[in-house]
Amino acid sequence: MSSALISGWRFKALLASVLVAAAGYLLVSLASGWGAFVHAVVRIGAPGIAAVLMMSCLNYGLRFTRWQAYLRVLGHRLPWRAHLRIYLSGFALTTTPGKAGEALRSVFLKPLGVDYHDSLAALFSERLSDLIAVLLLALAGLSLYPRLRGAVLLGFALIALGLVLLARGVGLAWLERRGERLGGRLGALLSHVARLLLQARRCHGPRLVLTATALGVLAWAAEAVAFSWITHWLGIDVSLRYAVFVYAVSMLAGALSVLPGGLGGAEAAMVALLMFQKASFADSAAATVLIRMATLWFAVGLGLVALSAQQRRGLEA
Numbered sequence: 240m241s242s243a244l245i246s247g248w249r250f251k252a253l254l255a256s257v258l259v260a261a262a263g264y265l266l267v268s269l270a271s272g273w274g275a276f277v278h279a280v281v282r283i284g285a286p287g288i289a290a291v292l293m294m295s296c297l298n299y300g301l302r303f304t305r306w307q308a309y310l311r312v313l314g315h316r317l318p319w320r321a322h323l324r325i326y327l328s329g330f331a332l333t334t335t336p337g338k339a340g341e342a343l344r345s346v347f348l349k350p351l352g353v354d355y356h357d358s359l360a361a362l363f364s365e366r367l368s369d370l371i372a373v374l375l376l377a378l379a380g381l382s383l384y385p386r387l388r389g390a391v392l393l394g395f396a397l398i399a400l401g402l403v404l405l406a407r408g409v410g411l412a413w414l415e416r417r418g419e420r421l422g423g424r425l426g427a428l429l430s431h432v433a434r435l436l437l438q439a440r441r442c443h444g445p446r447l448v449l450t451a452t453a454l455g456v457l458a459w460a461a462e463a464v465a466f467s468w469i470t471h472w473l474g475i476d477v478s479l480r481y482a483v484f485v486y487a488v489s490m491l492a493g494a495l496s497v498l499p500g501g502l503g504g505a506e507a508a509m510v511a512l513l514m515f516q517k518a519s520f521a522d523s524a525a526a527t528v529l530i531r532m533a534t535l536w537f538a539v540g541l542g543l544v545a546l547s548a549q550q551r552r553g554l555e556a
Contacts, residue, residue: 275521275522275524275525276524276525276528276529278525279473279522279525279526279529280529282472282473283469283472283473283529287468287469287472288533290465290468291465291468291469291529291530291533292533292537294461294462294464294465295461295462295465295533295534295537295538297458297461298458298459298461298462298534299327299330299458299538299541301454301455301457301458301461302365302369302454302455302458303323303326303327304454305365305368305450305451305454305455305458306326306361306365307319307322308447308450308451308454309360309361309364309365309442309447309451310322310353310357310358310361312441312442312444312447313353313357313360313361313438313441313442314357315348315351315352315353315357317348317351317353321351321552323545324545324548324549324552325344325347325348325545325549326344326545327541327542327544327545328343328344328347328542328545328546328548328549329341329342329343329344329542330538330539330541330542330545331343331539331542331543331545331546332542333535333538333539333542334535334539341362342358342359342362344358344362345358345359345362347549356434356435356438357438359435360435360438360439360441360442361439361442363435363436363439364439364442364443364451367439368451368452368454368455369455369459370494371398371402371452371455372452372455372456372458372459373459373487373490373491373494374394374398374487374491375395375398375452375456376456376459376460376463376483376484376486376487377484377487377488377491378394378395379480379483379484380480380481380483380484380485380487380488381394381484383480383481383484402443402448459486459487459490460483462486462530462534463482463483463486463487464479464482464483465530465533465534466482466483466485466486466526466530467479467482467483467486469526469529469530470482470513470518470526473522473525473526474522475513475516475518475522475523475526476516476517476518477513477516477518481516484512485508485509485512485513486509486530488508488512489505489506489508489509489512490505492504492505492507492508493505493506493508505531506527506528506531509523509526509527509530510523510524510527513526513527
């Protein structure tokens with residue numbers, strides 16, 4: 240079943256998506272100065288690259304732990320090896336707009352007894368938790384500037400309010416009834432969204448929200464710290480807190496761009512914020528390409544390996 244699913248035009252579409260994104264990224268790298276990038280790799284060396292990749296693995300492990308917690312609260316306990324393979328396979332489609340392709344996990348989880356409403360509710364909760372975690376890291380960075388501390392406090396308050404409203408399901412029952420009354424495609428869409436959010440409420444109890452937020456912050460902070468290491472090794476004079484801020488804001492910029500994998504938006508923000516601290520364009524671009532290859536493209540590579548393994552096993556747990 241798995242092989243039939245990712246075969247023919249579907250497999251070609253997946254491969255084309257990855258190749259187009261990779262080609263675009265290669266062009267960005269070359270435009271930024273391929274020589275500077277190669278020099279940066281040599282300067283950091285194999286031990287440094289390995290350390291950065293380990294931080295990326297820590298990110299994936301923490302996020303997988305959170306994903307398991309979501310499915311458990313929705314009533315599903317799966318063998319962790321098979322579950323990890325399915326989770327990682329979603330990374331193969333990270334370069335789709337908004338990472339929507341990671342919903343492929345839902346198809347693989349269905350034969351294991353996880354219905355689409357549950358897996359999509361977990362995916363929605365994961366995306367929301369990631370957004371909150373990155374926002375928290377960005378707000379923590381803004382606290383560097385005393386004049387912005389009021390805005391930082393307001394941001395924390397709005398995040399807390401949003402979580403409370405979601406947990407209480409404010410307006411969701413009304414939205415579902417409204418969709419049923421409207422009918423047609425729009426009504427069906429509204430009803431579907433309302434049911435998805437109502438299901439996702441189960442992933443937002445007070446204890447799980449705290450746990451998920453902590454895991455999300457630690458996961459994305461791990462990659463941000465790796466970015467800080469890269470800037471330090473390349474001689475870019477920025478503090479750890481500023482490096483974390485740059486990484487978080489860049490991830491938000493990439494998400495808002497709704498481009499595949501945030502390509503372009505994240506890189507532009509990262510380079511600009513580093514140059515704001517007097518770093519050279521060559522060093523800023525090299526640091527940016529390095530961290531993106533060690534995070535985004537490393538994840539895509541792992542995803543393709545996991546997806547291939549999932550196909551071979553034919554969805555067997």
